[in-house]
Amino acid sequence: MSLRNIAIIAHVDHGKTTLVDQLFRQSGTFRDNQRVEERAMDSNDLEKERGITILAKPTSIEWEGTRINIVDTPGHADFGGEVERILSMVDGVILLVDSSEGAMPQTKFVTGKALALGLKPIVVVNKIDRPDERTQEVLDEVFDLFVSLEATDEQLDFPVLFASGRNGYASEDPQARSGTLTPMFQKIVDHVPPPALDVDAPFTFLVTLLDRDNFLGRILTGRVTSGTVKVNQPIHALDMDGKVIETGRASKIMSFRGLDRVPVEEARAGDIISLAGLAVATVANTICDTSVTVPIQAQPIDPPTLSMRFAVNDSPMAGREGTKVTSRMIRDRLEREAESNVAIKVTESEDKDSFEVAGRGELQLGVLIETMRREGFELGISRPRVLFKDGENGLEEPYETVVIDVDDEYSGTVVDKMAIRKAELTDMRPSGGGKTRITFSAPSRGLIGYHGEFLSDTRGTGIMNRLFEKYGPHKGKIEGRKNGVLISNGAGEANAYALGPLEERGVLMVGVGEALYEGMIVGENAKPEDLEVNPMKSKALTNFRASGKDDAVRLSPPKKLTLEQAIAYIDDDEMVEVTPKSIRLRKRYLDPNERKRMSRAKAAA
Numbered sequence: 001m002s003l004r005n006i007a008i009i010a011h012v013d014h015g016k017t018t019l020v021d022q023l024f025r026q027s028g029t030f031r032d033n034q035r036v037e038e039r040a041m042d043s044n045d046l047e048k049e050r051g052i053t054i055l056a057k058p059t060s061i062e063w064e065g066t067r068i069n070i071v072d073t074p075g076h077a078d079f080g081g082e083v084e085r086i087l088s089m090v091d092g093v094i095l096l097v098d099s100s101e102g103a104m105p106q107t108k109f110v111t112g113k114a115l116a117l118g119l120k121p122i123v124v125v126n127k128i129d130r131p132d133e134r135t136q137e138v139l140d141e142v143f144d145l146f147v148s149l150e151a152t153d154e155q156l157d158f159p160v161l162f163a164s165g166r167n168g169y170a171s172e173d174p175q176a177r178s179g180t181l182t183p184m185f186q187k188i189v190d191h192v193p194p195p196a197l198d199v200d201a202p203f204t205f206l207v208t209l210l211d212r213d214n215f216l217g218r219i220l221t222g223r224v225t226s227g228t229v230k231v232n233q234p235i236h237a238l239d240m241d242g243k244v245i246e247t248g249r250a251s252k253i254m255s256f257r258g259l260d261r262v263p264v265e266e267a268r269a270g271d272i273i274s275l276a277g278l279a280v281a282t283v284a285n286t287i288c289d290t291s292v293t294v295p296i297q298a299q300p301i302d303p304p305t306l307s308m309r310f311a312v313n314d315s316p317m318a319g320r321e322g323t324k325v326t327s328r329m330i331r332d333r334l335e336r337e338a339e340s341n342v343a344i345k346v347t348e349s350e351d352k353d354s355f356e357v358a359g360r361g362e363l364q365l366g367v368l369i370e371t372m373r374r375e376g377f378e379l380g381i382s383r384p385r386v387l388f389k390d391g392e393n394g395l396e397e398p399y400e401t402v403v404i405d406v407d408d409e410y411s412g413t414v415v416d417k418m419a420i421r422k423a424e425l426t427d428m429r430p431s432g433g434g435k436t437r438i439t440f441s442a443p444s445r446g447l448i449g450y451h452g453e454f455l456s457d458t459r460g461t462g463i464m465n466r467l468f469e470k471y472g473p474h475k476g477k478i479e480g481r482k483n484g485v486l487i488s489n490g491a492g493e494a495n496a497y498a499l500g501p502l503e504e505r506g507v508l509m510v511g512v513g514e515a516l517y518e519g520m521i522v523g524e525n526a527k528p529e530d531l532e533v534n535p536m537k538s539k540a541l542t543n544f545r546a547s548g549k550d551d552a553v554r555l556s557p558p559k560k561l562t563l564e565q566a567i568a569y570i571d572d573d574e575m576v577e578v579t580p581k582s583i584r585l586r587k588r589y590l591d592p593n594e595r596k597r598m599s600r601a602k603a604a605a
Contacts, residue, residue, distance in 0.1 A: 001062075003270050004192045005223065007071040007086055009111055010096035011104040011465075015126045019096065019165030020059070020072055024258065026168060026181045027061040027068075058089075058209075058221065058272050060256040063185045069256065069272045085208035085283065085342070087114050088298070089223040089272055092192030095121045095142070099133035099162075102141045104403065104465050112149045121146075121158050122191055124184070128162045128174065132433055135162065135174050159191055195223075195270030202289040203227035203235070205275065206296040210283050210339065216252055216276040220287060223272050225296055227289065229253060230266040235288065237281035238295040245285065251277035283342050304345055304358035305398040305444055305468060308365050308567070309382035310334065311354035313577055315586060316491060316517040321579035322378035327353050330377065337368060344368070354380075358387060360468070362448065366564045373563075373578050381567060381576040382588075386445045388474065395474040400447060402440040404454075406462040411436045413457050421446030422475040441469060446478045449568030481571055484530040486523035487587060488516045492536035500553040502533055509585065510535065511558045519590025521574065524559070532592060561585070573598070 010016035058071050071086050087093070093114045097103055103111075114121065123142055125135050139160065146156055161184055163170035169179035209221040229235070229250055236247040254261040254274040267273045281287060286295040312318075312327050319325050324333070334346045334355055343364065347356040359365045362384055369381060388397050402423065406414055408430075415425060415438065423442030431437040447466065454464055486506055494514045502508060508523040516522060516535060525531050561569060566576045566583050573595070577584040589595045 002066045002189075003069070003194055004066060004092070004188055005069045005071075005090040005195060005270065005272060006092045006094060006188060006192055007090045007114070008094045008096060009107065009114060009121075010126075011098070011101070011107045015098070015165040016096050017072060019124075019126065019163070020070060022165055022168040022181055023061055023070070023184070024059075027063050027185070058256050059259055060272075061258070063189070066189050068185075068188055071272075085298075087117055087119065088206060089208055090119065091195055092188070093119050093121050094124055094188075096124045096126050096165075097138055097142060098130075099125050099128045099135050099138055100130050101405070102134075102138040103145045108145060108149070108467065111145065115146065115149050115151050115155055118152075120155055120191065120193075122161065122187055123158050124161045124163050124170065125174070126163050126165050129164045129167065129177060134432060159187055161187060197224075197269035198226045199228060199269045201226040201269075202292050203229045203233070204286060204288040204292055204296055205229070205273075206298060207281060207283050207285050207287060212336075213276070218279060218281070219254075219274050219276050220278065220281060221272070221274045222287075224267050224269050226269050228266055228268050229273075229275070234290050235277070236290050237278055238286045238288065238293070240284060240295055240298055242293060242295050246278050246280040247290070248278045250275055282339055304343065304360060304387060306361055306365065306384050306386055307356050307358040308384050309349075309354050309380075310357050310369075311380040311382070311575070313378040313380050313579070314353075315380070315520075315577050315584070315590070317515065317577075317579075317584075318378060321581040322373075323376040325378045330379065331355065333372060333375070333377065361466070362564065362567065366567060369567075369578055370563055373580050376580055377578075378580075379578045381578055383570045383572055383574065384448050384567060385572075386443075386448075389471060391471060391473075393473060396471040397474050398444040399441055399469045399472045400444050400466045401469045402442050402447065403465045403467075404438045404440070404462060405431060405435055406438065406458050408434050408436050410458045410462065411438060414438060414454070414462065417450070417453065417457060418442060418446075420479060421450060422478055441472075443472075443475045443478070444468075446475070449481070452565050452568060481569070482528060484525040484528050485521045485574070485585070486525050486535075487530055487532045487592075488518060488520045488522050488536075489532040489534050489592070490536060491517045494522070494535045495538060496553040496555060497539045498535045498537040499555055502535060503556060505531065505533070508555070508558045509561065512555065517586075517590070519587045519592075519595075521585035521587065 008016050058069060060067060060069050071090060095111055097107065125138055128135055161170045161172060162174045162176060168181060170181050170184040171179055172183060204225045204227060205222055206225060207220045207222050211219050213219050231250060231253055233250050235250050237245050239245050253264050253267050255264045255267065256272060261274055275287060284298040310330060312330065313325060334357060338344045338346045343360050345358040349355065357365060372379065386398055388395055404414055418440050421442060423440040423446060426441050427439035429437055451464060454462055486502060494510050494512055494516055496512050499508060499512065502523065506524045506526040510516065510522045522535050561583065563583055566585060570576055570585060573588050575586055575588050577586055587595060589598055
C-alpha cells in the first residue's frame with residue numbers, strides 16, 4: 001500500500017478540525033451509522049470548550065489503496081513547540097485559509113517553518129460559501145505571504161482547492177457550491193511525494209511527541225526515518241549529541257488507523273508510529289538500532305518568552321478544596337509537563353516551595369494551570385513576566401507582531417491604547433465590510449492583560465492575533481493597572497450590610513456569604529491606591545426598634561474573573577489562588593505590616 005504523510009496548517013477557527021472530520025467520513029474511516037462527536041480530533045476537554053486545537057494528533061485514513069497519515073496541528077502560536085516537531089514527520093502540507101479572513105499571523109508562523117523545511121504546500125481556501133468571501137484577494141495574499149517567506153519557485157507553483165469543510169466538498173472551481181472531497185484526496189495523492197527513505201538501512205526514529213499510558217508507560221510517537229523495526233527488537237536512545245541515554249526493546253509498536261492506535265508487528269521507513277518499551281527517552285531523542293551511533297538532527301525550538309511563579313497555596317483556606325497541595329506533587333506534575341512539552345521550562349526556587357515556569361505565552365500557561373486545577377491541584381500563581389536577555393546594545397525584551405481586525409469606529413481607540421503600551425504601528429488598511437486591519441510591533445510586556453480591555457473597547461467585535469517577532473531594545477517603563485484594590489482586613493463571611501457601602505468605593509469581586517481572609521482582594525478601588533476594608537462588618541443590635549422597616553440592601557452582581565482574566569489583572573505584589581473550585585485574588589503578603597515593609601524595601605531599591 002502506498003503512503004502519504006501530510007500536516008494541516010491553519011489559523012485558529014479556520015475550520016481545520018471540521019475538515020478532518022469530513023475526510024474521515026468520506027474515506028470510510030467512520031461507518032455511516034457510527035455516532036461520532038463533532039470535531040472528533042479535539043479530544044481534550046479544554047479543546048472542546050475553547051474550540052481550539054492544543055495537542056498535535058496524528059491520524060490515518062485510507063483512500064483507494066493509499067494510506068494518508070494526517071497530523072492535525074495546533075493553530076495557536078503559544079503551542080508552536082508542537083508544530084515545529086510535527087513538520088519533521090511529514091512530506092507535504094495543506095495550508096487552510098478562511099475565504100474572508102485570509103492568511104493570519106499564526107498561519108505565517110507555521111507556514112514559514114514548513115517552507116524552510118522544503119515542504120510543498122497545497123492551498124485550500126475554506127468556507128467559500130461565506131457571504132463575505134473574498135476568495136481571489138485571499139489567494140493573492142497567500143502568494144505574497146509565500147514570497148515574503150522566501151518560498152522557492154517550486155513552492156510558489158502551488159495547487160489550489162476551494163472548499164467548504166462543514167458541507168464536505170472541494171473543487172478547483174471557486175464557484176462550486178456542492179460535491180465531495182474526492183478532489184482533495186486526489187490532490188494529496190498526486191502532489192505530496194511518498195516518503196523517500198531507505199528501508200534497507202538500520203532502524204532510526206525521531207521522537208516528536210510523548211505521552212503516557214497506565215499500562216504501557218511512556219509512549220513515544222514519531223516517524224520511522226530509515227529501516228524496519230519489529231516487536232521486541234533491541235533498540236537504544238541517543239540524545240542530540242549522540243550519547244546513549246537508554247537501551248531496551250521495542251515492547252509494543254502501534255500504528256494509527258483513524259483515531260485509534262492499533263498494535264502492529266513491524267513498521268517500515270515512512271510510517272508514523274507510537275513505540276513503547278523505553279523509560280527515559282524523550283522528545284528530540286533518536287531511537288534506533290543498537291548499531292547506530294549518529295543521532296537524527298532535531299528541529300531547534302524557539303525560546304520561551306514569558307514566565308510565571310507556581311507556588312504552594314499558603315492562604316488560610318489552603319487544603320480545603322484540592323487534593324494535591326504539596327510542593328512535591330506540584331514539582332512532579334510540572335516536570336512531567338516539561339518532559340512532554342519542550343516549549344516549557346521549569347526551574348525550582350531556592351525556598352523549594354515555588355517553581356518558575358517559562359513558556360510561549362499567557363494562553364499556553366493558562367491552559368496548563370486550568371488542566372492542573374481540574375486534576376485537583378491548589379496553586380498560588382504570580383503575575384506573568386517577560387524574559388529579558390542581554391543583547392549587543394544592552395537589555396532586550398521580546399516583541400510580538402500584533403494584527404488587529406476591528407470595526408472602523410473603534411480603530412482610533414485601539415491605536416491610542418496600543419501606543420500607551422509602547423507599540424509601533426507598522427501597517428493600517430481597510431479590510432472591507434466596514435473593518436480595518438491594523439498591524440503593530442509591540443513589546444510582549446505591554447500586551448499582558450490587554451485582551452480583556454481590548455474586547456471591552458471594541459464591544460466584543462475586535463479580533464486580535466499575536467505572534468512572537470524578535471528580541472528588541474527594552475522600551476522602558478510601561479504603565480500598568482490604573483486602579484488600586486479593596487483588601488479584606490480580616491477573616492469571616494462577607495455580608496450585605498458591609499458590602500453595600502463598599503459598592504460606592506469601587507467594583508466588588510465577592511458576593512454575600514463568601515468566605516474571606518485577611519489580605520484577600522474583594523474588589524477594585526475606584527482610586528489608584530489600595531484600600532483596606534471590612535466586608536464582614538455586621539449591623540449593631542440595639543433595644544430600639546426602627547419606626548419603619550430597614551431598607552433591604554440591593555447589591556450588584558460581583559465581577560467574577562476567569563482564570564486568564566485574573567492572571568492578567570493582578571499586579572506584581574499580588575497572586576491568584578487557584579483551586580479546583582475557586583479562583584481568588586490576594587496580596588502576596590497577607591499581613592498589612594509585612595506589605596508595608598516590603599513596599600518600603602522595594603521603593604528604597
